[in-house]
Amino acid sequence: MSSETKQILTTDGIPLEVSLKKAEKKNKIKAFLLVAPLLLFIIITYVFPIGDMLMRSVDDKMVTEMLPKTFKSMEKWDGQDLPPEEVFEAFYFDFKKLIEEEREGKLSTQLNYTKNGFKSIIKKLRRKSKSFEEGNYKEQIMSVHRRWADVEYWRAIKRRAPAYTYQKYLKGIDMYENEKGEIINVPEDRRVHRILWMRTLEIAFFVTVFCFLMAYPIAHLLATLPMKYSNLLMICVLLPFWTSLLVRTASWMILLQQQGIVNDFFVMIGLVSDDNRLEMMFNKTGSYVAMTQILLPFMVLPLYSVMKTISPSLMRAGKSLGGTPFVAFWKVYFPLTIPGIGAGCLLVFILAIGYYITPALVGGASGTLISNQIAFHMKSTLDWSFASAMGLMLLSGVLVIYWLYNKLVGIDNIKLG
Amino acid sequence: MALPKYTEPHYRIWHYVYLTICAAVFFFLVAPLFVIFPLSFNAEEFLVFSDGMKRLDPDAFSLRWYQDMIYGTKNPWGLAAKNSFIIAIFATIGSVILGTVAALGLSSRHMPYKGLIMAVLISPMIVPLIISGVAIFFFMAKVGLAATHTGIVLAHIILGTPFVVITVTATLSGFDHSVTRAAASLGSDPVNTFMKITLPLILPGVISGGLFAFVTSFDEVVVVLFLAGLENTTIPIQMWTGLREQLSPTILAVATCLIILSTLILVTAELLRRRSERLRGINR
Numbered sequence: 257m258s259s260e261t262k263q264i265l266t267t268d269g270i271p272l273e274v275s276l277k278k279a280e281k282k283n284k285i286k287a288f289l290l291v292a293p294l295l296l297f298i299i300i301t302y303v304f305p306i307g308d309m310l311m312r313s314v315d316d317k318m319v320t321e322m323l324p325k326t327f328k329s330m331e332k333w334d335g336q337d338l339p340p341e342e343v344f345e346a347f348y349f350d351f352k353k354l355i356e357e358e359r360e361g362k363l364s365t366q367l368n369y370t371k372n373g374f375k376s377i378i379k380k381l382r383r384k385s386k387s388f389e390e391g392n393y394k395e396q397i398m399s400v401h402r403r404w405a406d407v408e409y410w411r412a413i414k415r416r417a418p419a420y421t422y423q424k425y426l427k428g429i430d431m432y433e434n435e436k437g438e439i440i441n442v443p444e445d446r447r448v449h450r451i452l453w454m455r456t457l458e459i460a461f462f463v464t465v466f467c468f469l470m471a472y473p474i475a476h477l478l479a480t481l482p483m484k485y486s487n488l489l490m491i492c493v494l495l496p497f498w499t500s501l502l503v504r505t506a507s508w509m510i511l512l513q514q515q516g517i518v519n520d521f522f523v524m525i526g527l528v529s530d531d532n533r534l535e536m537m538f539n540k541t542g543s544y545v546a547m548t549q550i551l552l553p554f555m556v557l558p559l560y561s562v563m564k565t566i567s568p569s570l571m572r573a574g575k576s577l578g579g580t581p582f583v584a585f586w587k588v589y590f591p592l593t594i595p596g597i598g599a600g601c602l603l604v605f606i607l608a609i610g611y612y613i614t615p616a617l618v619g620g621a622s623g624t625l626i627s628n629q630i631a632f633h634m635k636s637t638l639d640w641s642f643a644s645a646m647g648l649m650l651l652s653g654v655l656v657i658y659w660l661y662n663k664l665v666g667i668d669n670i671k672l673g
Numbered sequence: 674m675a676l677p678k679y680t681e682p683h684y685r686i687w688h689y690v691y692l693t694i695c696a697a698v699f700f701f702l703v704a705p706l707f708v709i710f711p712l713s714f715n716a717e718e719f720l721v722f723s724d725g726m727k728r729l730d731p732d733a734f735s736l737r738w739y740q741d742m743i744y745g746t747k748n749p750w751g752l753a754a755k756n757s758f759i760i761a762i763f764a765t766i767g768s769v770i771l772g773t774v775a776a777l778g779l780s781s782r783h784m785p786y787k788g789l790i791m792a793v794l795i796s797p798m799i800v801p802l803i804i805s806g807v808a809i810f811f812f813m814a815k816v817g818l819a820a821t822h823t824g825i826v827l828a829h830i831i832l833g834t835p836f837v838v839i840t841v842t843a844t845l846s847g848f849d850h851s852v853t854r855a856a857a858s859l860g861s862d863p864v865n866t867f868m869k870i871t872l873p874l875i876l877p878g879v880i881s882g883g884l885f886a887f888v889t890s891f892d893e894v895v896v897v898l899f900l901a902g903l904e905n906t907t908i909p910i911q912m913w914t915g916l917r918e919q920l921s922p923t924i925l926a927v928a929t930c931l932i933i934l935s936t937l938i939l940v941t942a943e944l945l946r947r948r949s950e951r952l953r954g955i956n957r
Contacts, residue, residue, distance in 0.1 A: 283783035290778025291790060294771040294834060302797060302831050305808035312811070470698045477695045491939065492703045498935040498942070499706060500892045502912040503928040507705040509920055510712065515721045517708060552702055581684055610801020612895055617916050627803040634807060634899065647804045658799050662792060 306651070313645035316421040319366050322359065323350045327417040335414060338407050344394040347413075348385070355382060371412035377401045424645035429453070449629070449646075456625040459543055459615075460608035464555075466548045467604050468597065471555035475596075478556070479563035493560075497553035505614050508546040512536040512618065538620025546614050551607055555600040562596030595665065602661040606654055626650055706932055713738055713925035720920055738926040749911050750927060757907040760822060761890040764829035768886035771830065772837025773879055777871075779838065780845035791838075798835035802895040805832065810899035820902030828896050833886030840885065844878025844949060877949030884942050888935070 264272040320327065325346035333339045354360040364378035377400070384400045398405040415433075426432050426439060430447040433439055441447070478486045478493070496504060511518050519533040528534055536542055566589065574584030612627035619625070626646065633643035676688055716735040717723050725733025742750050778784055779791060797805055809828045810819065818824030848871075856866040872879070894909035901910055908927065915924045 280783065283781065284785055287778040287781035287784040290781075291775045291784070291794075292778075294775035294794060294838075295790060297771060298794060298797070298831065298834070301812055301827060302805070302808065303793065305812035306800075306804070308811050308815075309804075309808055470701070473691060474695050474698045477692075489699065491943075492699050494939050494943070495936065496702055496706065498888060498939045500909065500912075500928075500931045500935065502892070502894065502909055502916065503709065503931050503935075504705065506912070506916055506920065506924060506928055507709050509916065510708055510720050510925075511705055513720070515719075517722070549701060549705060552698075606799060606801075610803060612801075612803045613913070617913075627801060630803050630807065631898075634810075640807075640811075643807060647807050650801060651804050654799065654801060658792075658796075662788075 306648075309644040310648060312641045313424050313648055314420045314422060315641060316416065316423070317419045319363065319416040320419045322354060322363050322366075323347065323413070323416075325350050326413065330414050330417065333414070335407075335411055338394075338405065339410050341392070341394045343410070344397050348388070348393045348397065351381065351385065355385070367413065367416065370416055371409060373403055374409070374412075377403045377409075424642045425649065427642060428646045428649050452624075452626050452629055455540075456609060456627075459540070459547070459623075459625060460605050460611075463544065463547045463551060463608045464601050464605045466544070467552050467555040468601060470548070471552055471559055471600065472593075472597075475556050475559035475563055478560050479566070480568065493553050493556050496549070497557075501550065501613055504550050505546060505617050508542070508549070508614075508618055509537060512542055512545065537618050538623070540619070540623045542618035542620065543615045543623035543625075546618050547608055547611060550614060551604045554603050554607060558599040558603065559593065559596040562593055562599075566592050599661070599665045602657055602664070606657050606661070609654060609657075610650065709925050709928050709932065713922060713929045715922055715925075718922065720922065720925070738922040741923045742926045742930075745923065749906060750908070750923075753906050753908045753911045756822070756905055757891055757909070760825050760829060760905075760907065761887050763822075763826045764833055764890040765883050765887045767826065767830040768833035768837050769879060769883045772834040772882060772886070773841050773875075775834070776838050776841035776845060777867075780842055780848070794838050795835045797831050802832075802893075806896040806899045809896055813900055819900055820905060822905060825897055825900050825905055825907075828900060829886075829890035829893060832893060832896065833889045836885035836889060837879070837882035840878045840882035841875060844875045848874065877945040881942050881945045881949070884938055884945075888938060 266272055266275045268275075326343060329343045329346040330339065333343055351360065351363075354363055360378060360382055364375045367374035367378070381397065381400050381404070388396050403409050423433065428449055430442045430450045431439055432442060474489075474493070478489055481489065510516055513519075514533045514535065514537075518536065519528070522528045522534065523530050536545070570588050570592070571581075571584050574588040575581060579587065609625075610627055611625055612631060615623055615625045616628050616631070619628070627650070630643050630646050630650070633639045633646070676685060680688070711722070711726065712720060714734045714736065715723065715726065716733050716737065723733050742748070775794060779787060779794075784790075809831065813819045813824040813828070818827065852870055852874075853866050856870045857863075861869070892909055894907075894913050897905070897907055897910055898913070901907065908931070912924055912927065915921060
């Protein structure tokens with residue numbers, strides 16, 4: 257018998273297989289259409305803007321657009337000796353146009369980023385260029401200031417020709433590209449960002465460890481107590497979880513201040529004397545204590561939901577087979593809780609690494625994190641491309657952990673409350 | 674968790690050490706919240722317990738900071754509270770609608786690329802808020818919605834939907850799809866089936882997702898810091914400014930109100946969770 261004669265037909269005379277496939281496809285489309293509105297919304301308002309950040313972080317069109325003729329004529333220049341007359345001429349005309357548009361100040365700021373010393377010579381050129389005669393611009397420009405006759409400065413201009421740059425990323429790890437195109441470290445006393453990255457990792461790591469050490473026993477207690485007690489205690493975990501972050505930070509500010517209750521207590525038990533009370537706020541200690549307490553519920557909840565599923569008879573079995581309670585715990589119970597530990601630690605680490613509000617309020621200068629630096633550049637220096645670059649560097653780190661989390665725990669297994 | 678009678682002494686000691694550790698951790702978790710209550714009734718301006726308060730002298734307590742919160746001159750809290758509630762309510766409505774509909778699609782076994790799409794939809798919850806803030810700010814500035822209520826509401830919908838998606842998909846995971854098929858076979862159209870059959874069954878999940886979205890919006894400060902103008906100030910923004918400038922007892926009065934609000938929300942969420950588990954037949 258051939259396969260065609262075996263084929264089952266639906267009442268409409270269509271082969272069943274085709275009909276099923278059609279139905280399947282229809283269901284797929286239906287399901288997708290339900291997700292589509294949110295997916296589109298998130299992509300347009302969230303995913304694209306993050307892509308926009310990427311564009312901003314590498315964007316360097318400003319100077320490219322300000323000196324179009326110069327860069328065109330520079331293409332033929334090898335950068336060894338002073339550029340030829342045509343480059344000077346092109347630069348003169350670009351510059352004249354900028355003066356007309358009153359944008360030469362922006363040019364000087366931008367070029368000064370690349371090489372110090374541009375500000376004054378551009379100002380001088382602006383004054384002198386009014387009386388320039390036609391022709392022989394090389395001589396005339398070079399006579400304005402001796403730096404205009406220095407090939408280093410022309411090389412610096414040429415370096416701004418590409419419309420894209422990775423300078424901001426280098427700056428984020430305290431490196432830069434020097435005149436010869438080598439990537440080198442900034443002087444040691446100016447390496448602020450590396451310290452900040454290290455501190456962010458350090459604080460996030462230790463907060464995770466502290467949270468784990470504190471959450472494990474109470475999650476165990478919650479999972480093993482009878483329902484009526486554990487429900488009551490669970491409220492102690494959930495109340496901080498639902499309470500405003502700022503309220504919790506405020507309470508730590510009250511507790512940790514020099515005249516605060518914690519210091520009062522230390523004085524009372526004689527740990528410190530009244531006139532040298534501990535400084536626990538506006539430094540790392542403040543960040544550690546407050547962040548640990550604030551992130552603790554995020555560790556307790558995943559641990560609890562895993563421990564809840566471990567049958568108490570397993571521990572009893574371990575003990576009855578001759579293990580002491582400690583051995584039974586270590587060989588039987590603890591390995592079973594590892595999924596919960598993984599979930600909790602990754603969650604807390606991800607949240608801690610991007611923390612902003614609490615370190616900004618209780619961290620002071622030595623307890624702030626990379627997020628605070630991003631906010632600083634967004635709000636104060638307005639160097640948005642640098643803020644974007646730093647943000648994306650942080651984001652890539654977080655995404656790696658997110659991916660790991662997804663692999664280990666599965667993103668659809670996140671439990672809330 | 675009583676110990677059996679035959680427990681050896683050193684395990685007995687260990688057990689009490691363990692209980693003490695647990696008690697200390699619970700204290701660490703909850704105690705900070707309770708400092709705020711008494712200090713918000715302080716009659717003086719300082720944020721320390723005055724001698725009068727320690728003696729429980731009634732004169733050392735007063736409601737003046739609550740009065741200041743409500744009637745104080747040049748007081749930002751009224752406007753902030755109004756804005757916060759308006760923004761949170763609209764953001765919650767938006768998140769719940771978009772999130773629930775998406776969760777329905779995601780729970781279908783026919784859904785293609787489920788993992789990838791889920792990862793994208795959850796990402797606003799995982800990505801550090803500062804990055805979300807920068808990205809959303811760039812977008813809103815481009816479309817001209819920076820410093821508007823609409824912009825902030827949209828931003829909070831982005832941040833709130835992951836919670837709704839997670840809670841509703843969790844509720845739907847125990848959902849018996851034969852009831853919707855039964856409805857369909859009895860001639861009900863999909864919308865009617867959803868409203869009459871599915872929604873009532875998943876309602877606890879939807880509401881608790883909504884509560885999460887509400888709290889997220891109501892408590893959100895990082896993104897609003899980038900987006901808000903003077904007109905769009907919210908309670909978290911005011912608290913942030915206050916905490917940065919000087920920690921006044923009025924902030925503690927506001928904080929006390931917020932703790933009461935969060936307690937109410939917590940109780941509602943817990944009751945809903947238990948109801949949902951009962952409806953889905955999860956016995957514990």
